[in-house]
Amino acid sequence: xxxxxxxxxxxxxxxxxxxxxxxxxxxxxxxxxxxxxxxxxxxxxxxxxxxxxxxxxxxxxxxxxxxxxxxxxxxxxxxxxxxxxxxxxxxxxxxxxxxxxxxxxxxxxxxxxxxxxxxxxxxxxxxxxxxxxxxxxxxxxxxxxxxxxxxxxxxxxxxxxxxxxxxxxxxxxxxxxxxxxxxxxxxxxxxxxxxxxxxxxxxxxxxxxxxx
Amino acid sequence: xxxxxxxxxxxxxxxxxxxxxxxxxxxxxxxxxxxxxxxxxxxxxxxxxxxxxxxxxxxxxxxxxxxxxxxxxxxxxxxxxxxxxxxxxxxxxxxxxxxxxxxxxxxxxxxxxxxxxxxxxxxxxxxxxxxxxxxxxxxxxxxxxxxxxxxxxxxxxxxxxxxxxxxxxxxxxxxxxxxxxxxxxxxxxxxxxxxxxxxxxxxxx
Amino acid sequence: xxxxxxxxxxxxxxxxxxxxxxxxxxxxxxxxxxxxxxxxxxxxxxxxxxxxxxxxxxxxxxxxxxxxxxxxxxxxxxxxxxxxxxxxxxxxxxxxxxxxxxxxx
Numbered sequence: 101x102x103x104x105x106x107x108x109x110x111x112x113x114x115x116x117x118x119x120x121x122x123x124x125x126x127x128x129x130x131x132x133x134x135x136x137x138x139x140x141x142x143x144x145x146x147x148x149x150x151x152x153x154x155x156x157x158x159x160x161x162x163x164x165x166x167x168x169x170x171x172x173x174x175x176x177x178x179x180x181x182x183x184x185x186x187x188x189x190x191x192x193x194x195x196x197x198x199x200x201x202x203x204x205x206x207x208x209x210x211x212x213x214x215x216x217x218x219x220x221x222x223x224x225x226x227x228x229x230x231x232x233x234x235x236x237x238x239x240x241x242x243x244x245x246x247x248x249x250x251x252x253x254x255x256x257x258x259x260x261x262x263x264x265x266x267x268x269x270x271x272x273x274x275x276x277x278x279x280x281x282x283x284x285x286x287x288x289x290x291x292x293x294x295x296x297x298x299x300x301x302x303x304x305x306x307x308x309x310x311x312x
Numbered sequence: 313x314x315x316x317x318x319x320x321x322x323x324x325x326x327x328x329x330x331x332x333x334x335x336x337x338x339x340x341x342x343x344x345x346x347x348x349x350x351x352x353x354x355x356x357x358x359x360x361x362x363x364x365x366x367x368x369x370x371x372x373x374x375x376x377x378x379x380x381x382x383x384x385x386x387x388x389x390x391x392x393x394x395x396x397x398x399x400x401x402x403x404x405x406x407x408x409x410x411x412x413x414x415x416x417x418x419x420x421x422x423x424x425x426x427x428x429x430x431x432x433x434x435x436x437x438x439x440x441x442x443x444x445x446x447x448x449x450x451x452x453x454x455x456x457x458x459x460x461x462x463x464x465x466x467x468x469x470x471x472x473x474x475x476x477x478x479x480x481x482x483x484x485x486x487x488x489x490x491x492x493x494x495x496x497x498x499x500x501x502x503x504x505x506x507x508x509x510x511x512x513x514x515x516x517x
Numbered sequence: 518x519x520x521x522x523x524x525x526x527x528x529x530x531x532x533x534x535x536x537x538x539x540x541x542x543x544x545x546x547x548x549x550x551x552x553x554x555x556x557x558x559x560x561x562x563x564x565x566x567x568x569x570x571x572x573x574x575x576x577x578x579x580x581x582x583x584x585x586x587x588x589x590x591x592x593x594x595x596x597x598x599x600x601x602x603x604x605x606x607x608x609x610x611x612x613x614x615x616x617x618x619x620x621x622x
Contacts, residue, residue: 117546117613117620120585124546125620126609127592128553130601137560142552145559193417195462212320212447214363215379228330230379236322239449239502240492248328258499263320265445266481266505267464 155294157188158221158271161198162297163288166276175273176200183221192220192269199262200273201299206257207272208246208299210238211264218269222294229298239263249300272299279305313441314448316371321449321492355415356396364443364471365390418476420463425480425508431457432514433484435506443471446510450502453490454514458503459483466507479508524555531573534583547584554591568594 117125131137161179164186165172175182179196190196196218199207211217212235217225228234228249237245242259246252253259262270274296280288295301319325366374366386374382427433437452438444445467461481469475485503488496527533533551534541542548558565571590579586595601612618 116616119610119614120588121544121546121620122610122613123592123606124549124553124588125613125618126606127588127595127601128549129618130605130609131553131557134600136562136600137553137556141556141560142549145552145555146548212449213318213445214366226330227379228328231328232319232322232325232375233328236319236325237328240321240496242500243497245328249330258497258501260485260501260503263447263502263504265447266461266507268461268481268483268505 155222155292155297156289157183157186158218158294158297159289159292160186160188160285161221161271162273162292163285165273166280166288167285172200172273179271190220194220194267194269196220196271197268198271198273199260201275203275204257206253206259206299207270208238208242208259208261209264209270209272210235210261212236212239213263213265216264216269218271218297220269221271222297226294246300249295251301271297273297274299274303277303277305313367313443314439315367316374317367318448320447355413356394357390358415358470360443360465360467360471361473362386362390363467365393367443418465420465420478423463423478423480425460425482427457427460427480427482427508427511427513429457429459433457433482433511434514435484435510436512438510440468442468444468444510446506447504449491450486450504450506453486455484455486455490455504457482458485461505464507466509468507468509481505481507482511484511527569527572530576531569543584547587550584550588550591554587557591557595562600563594563598 128139128142132139161175161182165175171182171185174185175198179198180190182198183190183196194216199209201207209218210229215225215230215235217229219225234245239261242261243253246259264270274292276288277291280291291303291305293301293303296303363386366382368389369377369382369385373385377385432454433456434454435446435450435452438446439451459482461483463478464481465475466477466479469477482505483503484506485501487498488500488502489498491502524533540551542551554568557563558568568590571594572587575586575590576583579589592601592606596603596606609618613620
């Protein structure tokens with residue numbers, strides 16, 4: 101999603117907006133002039149939904165851990181503090197614990213007894229996570245469940261499943277994939293999906309490298 | 313209780329089906345239910361009580377209900393049982409009393425854990441009719457203490473208005489073969505967070 | 518979180534486009550249209566259900582483009598409530614299209 105108005109070096113005029121862009125601009129500017137709202141009000145709402153709710157917090161933690169070994173160590177040792185370290189509020193009564201994937205161990209999270217989920221960093225859980233098939237089979241047939249969700253794990257990787265039965269909430273720190281050398285934190289965040297942090301997917305480098 | 317909610321290891325529910333690009337709430341009332349629970353938890357009931365009530369849903373209904381239908385059942389039941397919502401209030405749609413303040417967050421007392429990291433333990437074969445967080449698939453099983461988690465209120469007591477009963481909690485690691493038999497992969501593990509009263513030291517030879 | 522519950526009320530065909538749980542905006546104007554509708558409701562310009570009803574109607578008759586329907590629903594609601602006039606919108610839109618105003622959000 102880029103703010104691409106077709107700027108080129110030395111050009112003075114942006115491309116004319118499309119009709120719908122112009123209508124949106126018109127509406128916002130009229131409402132601001134009437135004192136009904138400010139552009140900052142609108143910015144704040146958009147930002148909340150893009151940055152504060154949903155898996156973006158988790159993805160940020162992961163990207164920072166990939167880039168900074170000291171942060172990774174702090175994240176694994178005291179996740180709530182590590183969340184606050186990046187400037188987020190840690191709003192939960194339960195305690196987050198981050199579990200790191202290893203080359204030979206893949207971690208998965210479930211709550212067999214109900215549907216406990218690390219919402220404070222991943223937002224609200226998907227329906228499948230709360231479903232009877234996942235709750236019943238993640239602990240007993242993890243490999244089959246991963247395959248159904250699109251992840252074929254190599255045979256030489258062991259699986260540890262974490263059943264969130266108490267007041268701890270688990271999030272997986274996936275391994276950083278090859279082909280991401282020199283990437284910025286923002287670029288890395290973009291490849292960390294919610295499913296990677298539940299442990300049912302692994303981050304992937306998009307086919308067209310460098311297209312960000 | 314040994315209810316259908318205790319699903320770990322069950323068969324017959326079919327494949328996991330993920331809805332891509334699913335909305336956060338599938339129906340507008342779901343958001344309302346979530347809002348009601350968020351707004352009342354901690355004032356009228358604790359989450360252990362809430363889970364306990366959900367577990368008491370008749371088995372058929374529990375299996376058929378969606379996630380938020382279960383929540384709606386639980387919030388209706390618990391507020392009725394606690395006398396939070398009266399007939400008069402339901403009739404008028406207006407509250408007749410102000411809500412109680414939220415329960416004060418309690419701090420755990422200092423406790424000395426019975427077990428240490430690396431200790432071999434065996435889970436007790438507990439089958440309470442009331443609430444517990446020791447899943448059926450992990451009863452009478454041998455495991456190893458992987459981490460000490462600190463002290464938490466025992467849900468078995470907290471869900472029934474007893475306590476608070478604080479106990480050390482542990483991340484206990486089980487071999488998949490211990491839980492599921494010889495056909496499980498020997499290198500796979502399941503980790504469960506368990507309260508101290510769920511555990512005994514593994515008897516030494 | 519009031520905003521969260523507002524968003525939560527949009528379900529089924531009128532659900533906000535998401536990918537992997539996160540809101541998706543294909544272009545900046547979509548994010549602005551989203552934000553405008555939410556802020557206006559927050560500030561009491563209209564009950565959320567009024568907006569929602571129009572959104573649902575537009576989706577039923579309108580284009581397959583979600584946010585186009587969203588914007589249309591918002592405009593018509595504001596006009597009917599006398600907050601903005603149709604003339605104002607047309608005039609201002611034309612100014613932006615003619616680059617008489619700088620089209621930056």
